[in-house]
Amino acid sequence: MPDLPRPTPTELILLRALWTLRRGTVREVHEAVGGDAFGRYTTVLKLLQIMTEKGLVERDESQRAHVYRPVVAAERTQRQLVRDLVDRAFAGSTARLVQQALSARHPDAEELAEIRRLLDSLEGDDR
Amino acid sequence: MPDLPRPTPTELILLRALWTLRRGTVREVHEAVGGDAFGRYTTVLKLLQIMTEKGLVERDESQRAHVYRPVVAAERTQRQLVRDLVDRAFAGSTARLVQQALSARHPDAEELAEIRRLLDSLEGDDR
DNA sequence: AAGGGACTACGAAGTGCTTCGTTGACGCGT
């Protein structure tokens, strides 16, 4: 499987819409991202066409209104983006990224607890 | 203080070099990033000139070989980049970003301990 | 005084991203 290209910022917006919708026509995606406040209908169409060429989404053309669906799961893309950032901005140090993440957006108690659970399960695996 | 623009990927490489060097001439930066394997000397020069216009770095012209230094601290820029990513890819959920970060690059025990300390100090502040 | 090395400045080209208007096809309702 050839590695898919990293989605551009705008493409990521559409991907997020499709991750939620699971599948959708251009019109549905256009509305999901905020309609004309985001961009014209044809802008979304063009983006989805380009994303199809890149392999980021797939297209069902059996209907007049083509139906798009994401090729990659949210988690996989998110992980790719995080890894990129860790390498590019944090010289590979996950701890430093987490540190900045926690100070950039102070998470509430619930989120903190969730992160703690993640740590617990990770350390559990180690032993 | 007008918010500084987000550094581009290439600019980030030079910034990292300057964060380490604290200050440096074009030649020093060029060598720090890998010499011609990265790009020509004039490419680095041009980049630094553009970054100066953008306000990302400052330039001391009192010497023939101008000396550049970063305007923003590493932490501030890193936080900005993380916040961007949390918003763009994780719909604002820090916990999910941390989750992906932990699974993207399995940190060693030392890093895990460091993250745990961070959590402890954060929860301490809450009360 | 001339030559060469190191430096800045400038300009230009190529690429990718983003946006949108226009065109042409399709099919439904009248």
Place this chain on the structure above:
DNA sequence: ACGCGTCAACGAAGCACTTCGTAGTCCCTT
């Protein structure tokens, strides 16, 4: 059969990013 709304396709334009060659300047050495 006609017209209208909906759709995909295309092309073009503008902008940012990146890269590098060339030209000009300065100063040190001979």
